[in-house]
Amino acid sequence: VKEKEFVGIYSKNRVEWVLTEQALYSFSMVSVALYDTLGPTASNFIISHADITCVVVENEKNLLTILESTPPCLKKSKKLGKTTKMLTQKSRQLLMTLRL
Template sequence: MRGPEMIRVSKFYKESKEGKFVSFMDKDVRTLYDSFRKGAKESNNGPCLGWRESFTKPYQWLHYNETLLRAKNFGSGLVSHGLYPSSETFIGIYSQNCPEWILTEQAAYCYSMVIVPLYDTLGPDACAYIIKQTEISVVVCDDDAKCNLILDKAPRCLKKLIVIRETRPATNQRARNRGVEIIRFEDVEKLGASKDNPEV
């Protein structure tokens, strides 16, 4: 490199010296929405999301097309529950990595919504602050414990918790007392499949 003006330019992309930069990696892929569909096409509907119930059990797989359909159904279900398809709509997700995390992410892309990840390491105060600042009305949680952590400090904007695994009756009652509806992830998917709201 000759001087400091090129300090942030990759030496691997020679045209960058003339001020031409890579704006996309593939002519058919401009968004995260596009990239997942490109993966489905390139893999010929290959295996996409793998998980196992425990270390002793074999992996189970969702293929791309099934993943895309389930994501669309979940997103359609979110719309049916009153979320507006827009980049101004934020969906919280408080979960360990699992297929439903990716389904939520892809559902958001189908309906031009934004996901806001929440993590244990942030602590309940930070999670509540993020929910309040972004005015999140829906958070996807993976288990009962995370639902309770959210409910401990839930701001008034929170209206729905979508749960991946079952919650205890006491948690359901606690949510009702706070004016928060608990809905099962699979029920949102089923509702979305029946309504079939168009992607945005």
């Protein structure tokens, strides 16, 4: 992720949300809030409209929701906390497919 790029944060309010936001600001990146109350359609619209290249998610459910209909602009994802090997592989496969 480069300077001035838009990064989505798809999480409920928690300490890691604020830490992620502050880290983005310190590297001159723009944070875009993706609230899980909006649902997958609205979240994917926001990702496309804001041209978000990376999304940070709270849990596996949110990541799978985003990856089910991944907008072409999305290149990377990062889950807060531990990630299973299967989830990492699925994420890489779906994001790699978009780049081809």
